[in-house]
Amino acid sequence: MLKNDLILRAARGESTERTPVWLMRQAGRILPEYRAVRNSLSGFKELVETPELAAEVTIQPVDILGVDAAIIFSDILVIPEAMGLTYEMVEKKGPHFPKTVESIKDIEALKVAHPEDLSYVYDAIKITKNELNNSVPLIGFAGAPWTIFSYMIEGGGSKTFSKARRLLYSDTALADQLLDMITESTIGYLKRQIEAGADMVQIFDSWAGVLPATHYSRFSLKYISKICDAITEVPITVFAKGAWWALEEMNDLDCRTIGLDWNMDPNSAKKILPNKTLQGNLDPCALYGSNEAIKEETKKMLSNFGNHPHIANLGHGVYPDTDPEKVKYFIECIKELSTH
Amino acid sequence: MLKNDLILRAARGESTERTPVWLMRQAGRILPEYRAVRNSLSGFKELVETPELAAEVTIQPVDILGVDAAIIFSDILVIPEAMGLTYEMVEKKGPHFPKTVESIKDIEALKVAHPEDLSYVYDAIKITKNELNNSVPLIGFAGAPWTIFSYMIEGGGSKTFSKARRLLYSDTALADQLLDMITESTIGYLKRQIEAGADMVQIFDSWAGVLPATHYSRFSLKYISKICDAITEVPITVFAKGAWWALEEMNDLDCRTIGLDWNMDPNSAKKILPNKTLQGNLDPCALYGSNEAIKEETKKMLSNFGNHPHIANLGHGVYPDTDPEKVKYFIECIKELSTH
Numbered sequence: 001m002l003k004n005d006l007i008l009r010a011a012r013g014e015s016t017e018r019t020p021v022w023l024m025r026q027a028g029r030i031l032p033e034y035r036a037v038r039n040s041l042s043g044f045k046e047l048v049e050t051p052e053l054a055a056e057v058t059i060q061p062v063d064i065l066g067v068d069a070a071i072i073f074s075d076i077l078v079i080p081e082a083m084g085l086t087y088e089m090v091e092k093k094g095p096h097f098p099k100t101v102e103s104i105k106d107i108e109a110l111k112v113a114h115p116e117d118l119s120y121v122y123d124a125i126k127i128t129k130n131e132l133n134n135s136v137p138l139i140g141f142a143g144a145p146w147t148i149f150s151y152m153i154e155g156g157g158s159k160t161f162s163k164a165r166r167l168l169y170s171d172t173a174l175a176d177q178l179l180d181m182i183t184e185s186t187i188g189y190l191k192r193q194i195e196a197g198a199d200m201v202q203i204f205d206s207w208a209g210v211l212p213a214t215h216y217s218r219f220s221l222k223y224i225s226k227i228c229d230a231i232t233e234v235p236i237t238v239f240a241k242g243a244w245w246a247l248e249e250m251n252d253l254d255c256r257t258i259g260l261d262w263n264m265d266p267n268s269a270k271k272i273l274p275n276k277t278l279q280g281n282l283d284p285c286a287l288y289g290s291n292e293a294i295k296e297e298t299k300k301m302l303s304n305f306g307n308h309p310h311i312a313n314l315g316h317g318v319y320p321d322t323d324p325e326k327v328k329y330f331i332e333c334i335k336e337l338s339t340h
Numbered sequence: 341m342l343k344n345d346l347i348l349r350a351a352r353g354e355s356t357e358r359t360p361v362w363l364m365r366q367a368g369r370i371l372p373e374y375r376a377v378r379n380s381l382s383g384f385k386e387l388v389e390t391p392e393l394a395a396e397v398t399i400q401p402v403d404i405l406g407v408d409a410a411i412i413f414s415d416i417l418v419i420p421e422a423m424g425l426t427y428e429m430v431e432k433k434g435p436h437f438p439k440t441v442e443s444i445k446d447i448e449a450l451k452v453a454h455p456e457d458l459s460y461v462y463d464a465i466k467i468t469k470n471e472l473n474n475s476v477p478l479i480g481f482a483g484a485p486w487t488i489f490s491y492m493i494e495g496g497g498s499k500t501f502s503k504a505r506r507l508l509y510s511d512t513a514l515a516d517q518l519l520d521m522i523t524e525s526t527i528g529y530l531k532r533q534i535e536a537g538a539d540m541v542q543i544f545d546s547w548a549g550v551l552p553a554t555h556y557s558r559f560s561l562k563y564i565s566k567i568c569d570a571i572t573e574v575p576i577t578v579f580a581k582g583a584w585w586a587l588e589e590m591n592d593l594d595c596r597t598i599g600l601d602w603n604m605d606p607n608s609a610k611k612i613l614p615n616k617t618l619q620g621n622l623d624p625c626a627l628y629g630s631n632e633a634i635k636e637e638t639k640k641m642l643s644n645f646g647n648h649p650h651i652a653n654l655g656h657g658v659y660p661d662t663d664p665e666k667v668k669y670f671i672e673c674i675k676e677l678s679t680h
Contacts, residue, residue, distance in 0.1 A: 159497065160659060165625040166625050168625070169623075169628050170629055212623045213605060263552060263582075263584075283552045284500075285502055288509050289509035
């Protein structure tokens with residue numbers, strides 16, 4: 001039994017003594033303890049692929065920051081890699097795929113990921129669960145099919161994602177074929193994360209915001225929905241950054257929690273999503289302010305979410321140059337201000 | 341008198357025989373004729389700063405594509421440069437400022453742009469007007485203060501614009517001081533563009549979408565509003581990419597037209613902005629589709645805007661690898677399908 005199950009209860013829509021809190025990218029560059037581990041290695045991927053070390057950096061923010069959940073340290077791009085498309089993590093630039101998907105031949109060269117290919121992730125989850133010793137829940141995760149698809153076509157980040165979006169107009173069948181393979185890979189992957197011990201899972205649709213509404217429904221939500229239908233074991237959170245127009249349709253997803261970015265208004269979201277727990281959504285830049293300003297912004301955010309089931313978080317991953325003391329202060333504010 | 345004043349009449353909310361159409365970035369890399377001029381020069385800035393050549397590429401799309409307006413070939417970053425912050429245009433990477441604004445000292449080293457510093461733009465406008473020979477209107481433009489501010493602080497594009505956004509939390513007074521200087525510079529600049537012959541002007545808020553709603557109102561719309569109040573000579577269009585939450589507040593801007601990006605729903609926008617002309621908003625990626633698909637998407641878009649005053653455009657600048665034949669076909673479709 002978990003000693004602190006606030007997040008799980010909030011995800012189920014139950015009332016809690018106070019609002020639970022964690023931060024996207026809490027395990028990462030903001031912590032000197034993380035940088036020490038990272039700098040002892042040849043690269044980011046070595047950390048992702050070494051279960052003992054991935055577990056170590058996963059647990060750091062629980063001990064140091066006092067968050068109410070751990071999230072397994074990994075990367076959404078392990079899925080395309082397991083499908084046959086290797087990525088590199090380029091320092092200060094982000095991910096890069098030396099080979100990208102351009103044609104049916106490229107898709108035929110890929111396979112649906114075999115869950116066993118990612119055993120280092122499940123091993124990291126098992127070690128983490130053991131070391132957490134039931135203190136807080138552990139969150140597993142994966143990228144949404146549309147976001148993974150974008151990386152596989154673009155080969156990295158992009159200002160417009162016009163190559164990936166192009167395919168949705170020029171070859172729908174090809175797009176669906178790849179999205180299907182990613183979806184199937186992701187379902188197997190999440191199921192194994194849960195078997196290994198993940199108490200809940202989050203689906204990150206980082207590039208949701210580049211699609212027109214009709215395409216988002218047709219090429220992204222459709223596949224997220226398949227994942228939600230297949231994962232029945234634990235509560236699911238869907239975070240579709242920038243897809244403000246899709247909140248209403250997200251009501252129909254078989255998931256418990258919807259993540260909001262910092263552009264979205266909690267008061268509208270509450271009305272649009274009466275039966276979902278909401279997660280978010282402080283502007284990560286608010287943590288650059290003074291303690292007084294952070295408290296003020298946190299108070300405003302909590303008051304906007306009101307009595308609606310809520311998991312406090314930022315509206316995006318914490319920015320790497322954020323002072324960890326400010327992060328701690330934000331977490332303290334949530335705990336103090338939300339206690340009934 | 342202009343032979344084709346469809347856009348001006350649509351901007352004033354008058355009914356027109358058909359929907360007028362132009363494309364953001366129509367003067368640029370999609371045209372081989374543009375690339376020929378550009379490749380004969382040392383760089384992008386030489387083209388911007390040589391009035392005869394800037395006029396030549398401004399007129400190209402009117403002749404070649406059949407659009408209903410020309411937009412002066414220039415760059416929004418001429419304003420920070422005239423304020424004292426030089427930029428470079430790095431091939432395939434975009435703009436880069438070797439020096440950025442980090443402190444009050446950096447701001448004190450800047451000046452409000454003297455309109456005369458940008459005489460090459462007014463000269464280009466005069467030559468263009470003369471060569472257009474009253475065939476179609478000429479659009480002038482400037483960046484919105486928030487977008488220019490972002491570039492001056494970040495030194496270029498950014499995934500998160502966290503440096504620029506940081507200042508809005510950490511030093512409001514400093515942010516306002518710089519935004520005020522940019523606003524004053526922009527008003528003088530637009531007025532001189534109009535004196536030189538611009539028939540309407542557009543304000544581009546390219547990075548609107550990164551701000552939380554309250555900050556957008558406080559640090560962007562406030563300054564856009566000052567510009568709109570100061571420019572009374574010609575109709576103004578405001579295009580705030582990604583700021584879907586701000587449409588309602590944009591009702592209060594003293595401008596005629598609001599540009600919509602391809603995420604925004606024309607049907608909602610019509611209701612939110614009953615007294616504004618709307619501009620946009622086909623997904624630029626739709627032009628990668630077949631002619632049949634382009635026609636279908638164009639028909640859908642026109643039907644969504646319905647009888648509301650409308651200037652057809654894409655929801656973003658045309659992507660550089662778009663086939664000019666597809667652009668021509670889109671323009672033909674607008675002309676054919678919207679004729680009463």
